[in-house]
Amino acid sequence: MTSAPALHVAHESTGEIDLGAAEQAAGELLRALGISTDSESLRGTPGRMARAYAELFTPRPFDLTTFPNEEGYDELVLARSIPVRSVCEHHLLPFVGTAHVGYLPGDRILGLSKLARVVEHFACRPQVQERLTKQVADWLSEQLQPKGVGVVIEAEHTCMTLRGVQATGSNTVTSTLLGTLRQDARSRQEFFALTGVNA
Ligand SMILES: Nc1nc2c(ncn2[C@@H]2O[C@H](COP(=O)(O)OP(=O)(O)OP(=O)(O)O)[C@@H](O)[C@H]2O)c(=O)[nH]1
């Protein structure tokens, strides 16, 4: 199988990260919340907070490597249980879970790891789960021109399980289907059956 020229996926930063300013602000936030940073173990906490959020908001750049679909493979390609870690844009608390990302190939097939990389790419920013699901599906559709795309994400929102309503054990399922996977009932059913999500 010959590799097509890789298309570089630009880092889509949500803005410049100023670690120094973030550390200072984190220190002020802790003090405003009544948490002293005087002790040895908390002295570095504002800096750690700044670096932790910077890490969560910085996706790793990657190349979108595709190959010609030489065998004319026309069934579903599905990567299941891709880990998802993101941060909800309402509380800036983590939501974590798994994504199932699949497509029905057209003229080209995608390097399999890229299905996980595109999830990370859109997860590394303040998000809502619905938008993340749709962004992954739309991006695959635009870049690969497949016959269909399906994305399902199941995630626990810690803003909903650890605080607020404290709905411990709950998780949220979102899905976006495009093309044949949306229009054709049999393809749709097969997709959900293979993801293991009851729909
Ligand atoms: N649709 C959607 N809502 C989300 C997501 N992540 C968090 N939220 C919700 O965003 C909402 C923000 O609502 P507010 O009423 O402003 O916040 P709040 O007072 O902290 O609400 P509670 O969480 O109910 O205590 C909450 O209902 C969250 O559950 C997400 O990915 N998608």
Ligand SMILES: [Zn+2]
């Ligand atoms: Zn939230």
